Amino acid sequence: MFEWLGITPQALLAQLLVGLINGSFYAVLSLGLAIIFGLLNIINFTHGSQYMLGAFVAWLGLTRLGPWLGHDDWAVNYWVALVLSPLLVGAFGMLIERTMLKRLYHLDHLYGLLLTFGLALVIEGMFRQWFGISGESYDVPESLSGAIRLEDLGIILPKYRIWVVVASTAVCFATWWVVERTRLGAYLRAGTENPKLLQAFGVNVPLMITLTYGYGVALAGFAGVLAAPVFQVNPIMGSNLIIVVFAVVVIGGMGSILGAIVTGLGLGLIEGLTKVFYAQGSAVVIFVIMAVVLLLRPAGLFGRER
Amino acid sequence: MKFNSKLMQALVVSALCASGAARAQVSDDVVKIGVLTDLSNIYSDVAGQGSVLAAKMAVEDFSKDGTVLGKRIEVISADHQNKADISANIAREWFDKEKVDAIVDLVSTNTALAAMEVAEQKNKITLVSGAASLPITNEKCTAVNVHWVYDTYALSVGTAQSLVKQGKKSWFFITADYAFGAALERDASAVVVANGGTVVGSVKAPFPNSDFSSFLLKAQASKADVIALANAGADTINSIKQAAEFGIIGSKQSVVPLLVFLSDIHSLGLKTTQGMYVTEGFYWNFNDKTRAWSKRFFERFKRMPTMVQAGVYSSTLAYLKAVQAVKTDDTQKVMARLKSETIDDGLFKGRILPNGKFKHDMLQMQVKSPDEAQSPWDYYKNVTVIPADVATQPLEKSVCKLLKK
Numbered sequence: 001m002f003e004w005l006g007i008t009p010q011a012l013l014a015q016l017l018v019g020l021i022n023g024s025f026y027a028v029l030s031l032g033l034a035i036i037f038g039l040l041n042i043i044n045f046t047h048g049s050q051y052m053l054g055a056f057v058a059w060l061g062l063t064r065l066g067p068w069l070g071h072d073d074w075a076v077n078y079w080v081a082l083v084l085s086p087l088l089v090g091a092f093g094m095l096i097e098r099t100m101l102k103r104l105y106h107l108d109h110l111y112g113l114l115l116t117f118g119l120a121l122v123i124e125g126m127f128r129q130w131f132g133i134s135g136e137s138y139d140v141p142e143s144l145s146g147a148i149r150l151e152d153l154g155i156i157l158p159k160y161r162i163w164v165v166v167a168s169t170a171v172c173f174a175t176w177w178v179v180e181r182t183r184l185g186a187y188l189r190a191g192t193e194n195p196k197l198l199q200a201f202g203v204n205v206p207l208m209i210t211l212t213y214g215y216g217v218a219l220a221g222f223a224g225v226l227a228a229p230v231f232q233v234n235p236i237m238g239s240n241l242i243i244v245v246f247a248v249v250v251i252g253g254m255g256s257i258l259g260a261i262v263t264g265l266g267l268g269l270i271e272g273l274t275k276v277f278y279a280q281g282s283a284v285v286i287f288v289i290m291a292v293v294l295l296l297r298p299a300g301l302f303g304r305e306r
Numbered sequence: 307m308k309f310n311s312k313l314m315q316a317l318v319v320s321a322l323c324a325s326g327a328a329r330a331q332v333s334d335d336v337v338k339i340g341v342l343t344d345l346s347n348i349y350s351d352v353a354g355q356g357s358v359l360a361a362k363m364a365v366e367d368f369s370k371d372g373t374v375l376g377k378r379i380e381v382i383s384a385d386h387q388n389k390a391d392i393s394a395n396i397a398r399e400w401f402d403k404e405k406v407d408a409i410v411d412l413v414s415t416n417t418a419l420a421a422m423e424v425a426e427q428k429n430k431i432t433l434v435s436g437a438a439s440l441p442i443t444n445e446k447c448t449a450v451n452v453h454w455v456y457d458t459y460a461l462s463v464g465t466a467q468s469l470v471k472q473g474k475k476s477w478f479f480i481t482a483d484y485a486f487g488a489a490l491e492r493d494a495s496a497v498v499v500a501n502g503g504t505v506v507g508s509v510k511a512p513f514p515n516s517d518f519s520s521f522l523l524k525a526q527a528s529k530a531d532v533i534a535l536a537n538a539g540a541d542t543i544n545s546i547k548q549a550a551e552f553g554i555i556g557s558k559q560s561v562v563p564l565l566v567f568l569s570d571i572h573s574l575g576l577k578t579t580q581g582m583y584v585t586e587g588f589y590w591n592f593n594d595k596t597r598a599w600s601k602r603f604f605e606r607f608k609r610m611p612t613m614v615q616a617g618v619y620s621s622t623l624a625y626l627k628a629v630q631a632v633k634t635d636d637t638q639k640v641m642a643r644l645k646s647e648t649i650d651d652g653l654f655k656g657r658i659l660p661n662g663k664f665k666h667d668m669l670q671m672q673v674k675s676p677d678e679a680q681s682p683w684d685y686y687k688n689v690t691v692i693p694a695d696v697a698t699q700p701l702e703k704s705v706c707k708l709l710k711k
Contacts, residue, residue: 018519134351134573275520283512
């Protein structure tokens with residue numbers, strides 16, 4: 001039955017799984033962006049470089065930290081980096097928010113966009129100067145190396161990539177649950193609608209905003225650590241990805257958490273299918289979909305009109 | 307004697323004319339070389355600042371006081387960001403306003419072709435060290451260009467021919483979807499088929515691209531002996547890394563990057579790349595002369611030179627020597643001189659053909675395993691010299707317009 005497609009069902013399944021893996025990267029990254037925009041109204045163009053920072057911090061911890069401190073055999077292993085790197089990158093994000101972004105809240109969205117875009121260029125430029133462009137290798141951790149071979153299905157899937165899907169889905173679901181189902185999440189959503197009223201109730205809204213931005217950035221850093229063993233850790237790894245992620249967020253609806261997750265996964269699948277049947281178009285298919293969605297439903301698939 | 311002012315005038319004028327004929331003619335009183343390269347993007351480690359340094363080293367080695375024919379030599383640089391329009395604009399501005407006489411490096415095919423076209427219009431010289439496509443010495447050849455280091459013909463013959471002869475007969479290509487990728491696939495396929503192999507399939511990946519997993523899956527499913535990567539730079543690095551992840555490296559299928567640089571191997575590490583076959587035009591650890599020069603480069607740049615950077619040094623030095631020999635920087639005279647004699651600077655040895663191709667040996671090598679490497683950057687073993695006659699497209703086959711009489 002599948003012959004007319006030009007591909008066996010096993011191969012198609014394998015490609016769909018690969019698409020799902022990419023989709024989970026998109027989901028984690030677009031979740032961070034959606035939180036920051038949905039709850040804070042900031043268009044965070046620095047997201048791509050914060051993703052890159054996450055990967056670099058993990059790499060530095062693994063290879064350079066020990067020698068810097070004088071102990072050549074010390075290394076921050078992958079599992080520690082998975083927690084530590086997002087924390088560090090998130091803290092850096094909070095610093096940015098406290099010192100720079102806070103001053104722009106009363107202005108038009110565009111100022112936040114310009115600031116974060118400029119920051120992205122500065123960060124990437126600095127890292128390019130220090131580390132060159134070819135990038136560094138980050139090894140897959142021993143426990144996750146190797147591949148699962150399903151010979152009869154003809155599928156070979158690296159264990160690490162399966163871990164990526166599991167970890168991303170877990171983090172996405174946990175975030176969604178906190179935002180939509182807990183009191184803390186209720187405060188966050190109330191703070192978006194009417195910060196002054198919420199502050200009158202005694203909630204420390206500025207602190208909440210800072211922590212939220214930090215969390216969104218930490219999500220980007222987390223995605224960076226996940227990506228380090230898969231893609232080369234190089235200074236421009238974020239800039240290629242961030243444009244696609246923005247398209248994902250726009251399609252899903254700029255403020256919707258669930259929209260970001262579902263759209264990220266879905267678009268990863270669609271991109272994967274495009275790579276099978278018309279590989280040259282795989283770079284543009286997401287933007288074509290974005291154009292169509294904007295024409296038909298300007299608020300995005302899951303978004304609400306503001 | 308009556309002092310005749312008209313005679314004085316005539317004497318002065320003729321004296322000036324006579325000395326003018328003996329004095330060297332250097333346009334704009336400066337010999338300016340422009341390094342037009344990728345300073346910030348995917349090829350900046352292959353060329354980039356290293357190329358600028360290589361050009362400066364060539365000037366220093368040529369003359370201690372930085373002059374030729376009594377005029378000073380200047381090296382300037384700019385970033386073309388791998389975009390053809392930026393390359394053309396910078397070339398035009400350099401030739402028109404900045405008095406640049408020759409442009410070197412030009413990494414990436416589309417930028418090289420763009421600058422070559424401008425140079426042809428302005429009657430200035432381009433010395434391409436960083437691009438690979440065969441049209442540079444065929445359909446798009448110009449009288450003012452030299453293609454210095456490597457092209458898709460040399461890469462295909464080096465790697466493809468020897469692998470097919472070893473019995474790896476079925477090939478699958480993962481190709482970067484732009485001019486260079488397509489050219490490399492076309493030339494390598496021709497060599498494969500000519501030697502009795504078959505091309506069982508190919509897929510075009512967007513350029514640039516970071517995730518090759520679905521293309522690698524296709525290649526894996528094809529069960530070809532060889533998965534050939536018709537791409538370069540960061541694309542090659544990501545393809546190889548992900549091939550290792552999917553268990554293709556170390557399996558019965560060989561992953562063969564058709565164009566890979568020393569800097570790529572350095573970035574990937576020997577553990578992933580050991581055993582791979584590479585074809586390059588220059589290797590720093592090849593002989594005493596290359597080692598001596600490369601150590602000087604390393605002292606200043608802290609990285610060993612790639613073949614592109616070595617090519618920039620070689621082409622800049624050859625240009626300056628030619629200018630000195632013909633006592634002018636006039637383009638036609640310098641080009642005629644460059645094409646007329648053997649170039650042997652310790653890094654490359656050969657002659658420039660009428661279609662602009664610098665004909666020299668290539669090196670086919672294998673990547674060492676981590677245990678075999680005796681020092682940093684000591685990456686290649688089993689170095690085989692591919693003679694210039696084999697590695698260069700025969701002149702009869704070239705469709706360069708300059709060859710038609």
